[in-house]
Every structure is written in structure tokens, then in C-alpha cells.
């Protein structure tokens with residue numbers, strides 16, 4: 001039985017004070033962690049504060065990116081070693097915005113996955129196709145290729161514990177969510193790709209999220225699908241009431 005995981009991705013939103021106010025508003029209302037795992041992906045600037053403000057609660061903290069080297073002359077980068085040391089639980093990697101605007105490649109994402117695991121955290125590995133790719137009918141091959149490259153040389157145990165987020169790019173921040181059936185089909189492709197490399201037992205354990213215009217009003221449709229184990233949520237994770245409503249909808 002895979003535990004549902006709802007992860008907010010705040011992207012480049014909120015100040016430290018706004019983040020603190022959000023945590024204050026939700027921290028005593030998070031459902032018990034045996035029902036659903038709740039995660040907030042915060043900007044790096046106030047991750048330390050997020051970790052301390054969420055201490056003793058069932059809310060976990062994710063970074064939105066890190067570098068693949070532990071330390072060194074990499075001006076402006078975020079050290080996975082420092083993130084692990086802070087007590088960050090998850091790191092989102094390979095988000096389509098990072099692939100598009102910051103030229104993150106499949107190879108970078110794979111190196112980041114190794115670095116995150118080496119430092120005691122769990123990667124949330126993102127994948128997803130453009131509208132052109134969907135219309136050309138190449139979604140399955142594209143997503144399978146992204147996942148195969150991202151997981152290169154990870155062990156079966158590592159893969160069984162990670163989270164993969166399928167986010168069709170055309171559904172991100174557009175209000176145009178994928179149908180639950182289409183989302184499930186592609187999340188099934190993600191799982192089949194894991195099965196082809198690591199076997200069915202590992203594939204049955206890996207958690208696959210859908211992301212793209214998920215809201216309290218549509219989350220239940222996705223969660224009813226076989227291959228969808230949660231959601232990676234942008235806009236609807238910014239407001240305490242809607243983040244809590246997402247959790248409430250599936251607990």
C-alpha cells in the first residue's frame with residue numbers, strides 16, 4: 001500500500017514572514033502522517049526557518065533544487081550536503097521550469113538524484129511532456145526516456161523509496177488540468193518504466209504524483225486512479241485553506 005503524498009511547490013513565491021504565517025496557519029491542522037504525507041517545497045532562502053517552524057508537526061520540508069556536488073567553487077549553488085544537514089526531507093529535481101529556464105539536463109538530474117540520496121534526503125523527480133509532444137503522440141516515449149535517464153545507476157532500494165512527479169507542461173499554471181484518465185495512463189507509463197528496469201516489486205513501491213492545475217475541487221478524481229499516489233501542487237499550495245483542503249480530500 002503506497003502512502004499518498006501531497007507536496008506543495010511554492011516556486012519563487014513568499015517572503016520568510018509569509019512562509020512563517022502559512023506554517024502557523026496550517027501546523028496544527030495537518031492530518032496524521034499515517035494517512036497522507038504532507039510536504040511543502042519552499043524557496044531555499046528560508047528553508048532553515050521552515051525546518052525549525054515545522055518541528056514537531058506532520059509537515060515535511062522540500063527544497064526546490066540543489067547542485068550535484070557537495071561543496072566547492074560553485075558560486076550561487078545550493079549544496080545537497082548543507083540541505084541534508086539542515087534537516088530538509090525532500091528535494092524537487094527536474095521540474096520543467098528548471099529544465100526550460102535553467103537548462104537542467106537529464107544527466108544533471110541523475111547526478112542530483114545521487115547527491116540527494118547520498119545526503120540522506122529523498123528526490124522528487126519531475127517529468128512531463130510539452131503540448132507539441134502530446135499532440136505528436138510521443139508522450140510515453142518521452143516520459144519513459146526522462147525517467148530512465150534520471151534513475152541511471154540508482155539501486156533498487158533507492159528507487160523503491162523515491163517519488164516521481166508526472167507534470168504535463170501544458171497543464172502547469174494554466175488551469176488546463178489533464179483528465180484523470182490521461183494522467184493515470186502516463187503515471188502508469190512511469191511505473192512500467194521503473195518495472196522494466198527494477199522489476200515489478202520496486203515499481204509497486206515507488207510513489208507517482210500527478211501535477212498540473214491540481215486543486216481541492218479535482219484532487220479526489222486523480223487520487224481515485226490506480227497509478228496516482230499524490231500530487232505536486234503549485235498555485236493551490238500557496239494558501240493555507242486550499243493546501244489543507246487538498247490534504248482533507250484524501251485522508
Ligand SMILES: O=C(CO)COP(=O)(O)O
Pocket residue numbers: 009095167171172173174175211212213214232233234235236
Ligand atoms: O508545476 C507545478 C507543481 O510543481 C504545478 O503548478 P500548478 O499547480 O500551479 O499548475
